[in-house]
Amino acid sequence: MxxxxxxxxxxxxxxxxxxxxxxxxxxxxxxxxxxxxxxxxxxxxxxxxxxxxxxxxxxxxxxxxxxxxxxxxxxxxxxxxxxxxxxxxxxxxxxxxxxxxxxxxxxxxxxxxxxxxxxxxxxxxxxxxxxxxxxxxxxxxxxxxxxxxxxxxxxxxxxxxxxxxxxxxxxxxxxxxxYAECGSCERCLGACPTRSINKASINPNICLSYITQKKAINEKEIKLLKGNVFGCDFCQLGCPYNEEALDSPLEPFQTLAYMQEEARVYAEMDNAYFKEKINSTSCGWRGKNVIRRNAIIRLAREGSDIQKFKGDSPYINDYIGQLSKK
Structure with missing residues (x-):
């Protein structure tokens, strides 16, 4: 069987x-x-x-x-x-x-x-x-x-x-x-930007991936985003076991070209774009505005003018206001 x-x-x-x-x-x-x-x-x-x-x-x-x-x-x-x-x-x-x-x-x-x-x-x-x-x-x-x-x-x-x-x-x-298979390797610990994983403990509540998914984030968390829009790969990219990782043989998991646009595209997306593109991906469940917020924060870090992304969303406008005061 x-x-x-x-x-x-x-x-x-x-x-x-x-x-x-x-x-x-x-x-x-x-x-x-x-x-x-x-x-x-x-x-x-x-x-x-x-x-x-x-x-x-x-x-x-x-x-x-x-x-x-x-x-x-x-x-x-x-x-x-x-x-x-x-x-x-x-x-x-x-x-x-x-x-x-x-x-x-x-x-x-x-x-x-x-x-x-x-x-x-x-x-x-x-x-x-x-x-x-x-x-x-x-x-x-x-x-x-x-x-x-x-x-x-x-x-x-x-x-x-x-x-x-x-x-x-x-x-x-x-x-x-x-951690027998990890041996003395601690590359993932050094790669973690928030120290969510460290020698003493694992705290998922400060994991950068988790922060990108929260509906409300504070000033400290905004600074921790490091340009991430959704999710985090730092600990994975630092892992030696991933250096030789094979490509997926599963066709549905091929990379979607429209998920590789520059941050501006996601910062200004409307409901139609979200429903057509983003809603069917693994980050779509969180809704449009959390993704827009994170993309705008990324652009603000890069020195872009974010005032143009203001609109009829109080949620987005509030974060733009906070970012503009810095």
Missing amino acids: RQKIEVFCKSKGLDTIGFIPCRRLDELKTFYHIRQVLGLQNEFEESDHEKRINPLSYMIEGKTIIAIAFPYYDLKGQETSSNGFSIYTQRQDYHRVVKHYLNEICTYIQSLGGQAIGLVDSNALPERYIAYLAGIGFIGRNNMIITKKYGSYVFLGEIITDLEISCKDQRRFEEISE
Whole structure:
């Protein structure tokens, strides 16, 4: 059964797959509690820890979790200088693309006599940890899953099935903090502009990628943006495992030319442009104005006249006002 599923996935271009028993992840209880006490849990995370550690809440009959890595790196996307958009945003919305692949795999599992549900990102489960247990890759000092073939340039998806497939956890929770595969390398720590990752701790609430996605940012956070419009790749670009990362074989993740325009295009975009272009990408979910705001902040850093971007949006006008006082 396992081999059949692996062969089917590979026929779709998915060759980084792992299997673990569908079980409660009780070893994460203390970890999540400490993060909550320290104020490290943000609004994008599920506050109910029971939902985060119990895959059976999604399928009570679940016997196996299939973890799959979806590579998205596209070398063609690196031929131009960065315009402030993270590599992952410069292609079709991964939620839709990954879900499409998962649905195909679930349909195949049903043809084998099993039931299955596919999950991607917008669920409560700890996807990186599940991928780690399944042997998809290891979790590096930058807190990202790093695969052998594609480095950290992967999206993650899971399938819970009631098929009982022979498998076991390949890693242990305690091993993560040893960073065995990273060795003495700390390049990602030095590359992080906000010190979200450092020798002492990991604080996602000051991660530059997180700041670009917040609806309200303060003066300090505006200064930290470093010209980023959406997302951040500094720790990935500094990682030696990404130097030899292979291009994605998945056609839907080819780089979109219109995601490589200069910042001015996004600063002045209207609803029509957003709906036609940006809404179908991985940053479209956040809406037009957050992206416009960040693009305007980038232009202000470059010394451009940002007054011309004023309009009927109080949200945008407020940030232009703040920037103009500096």
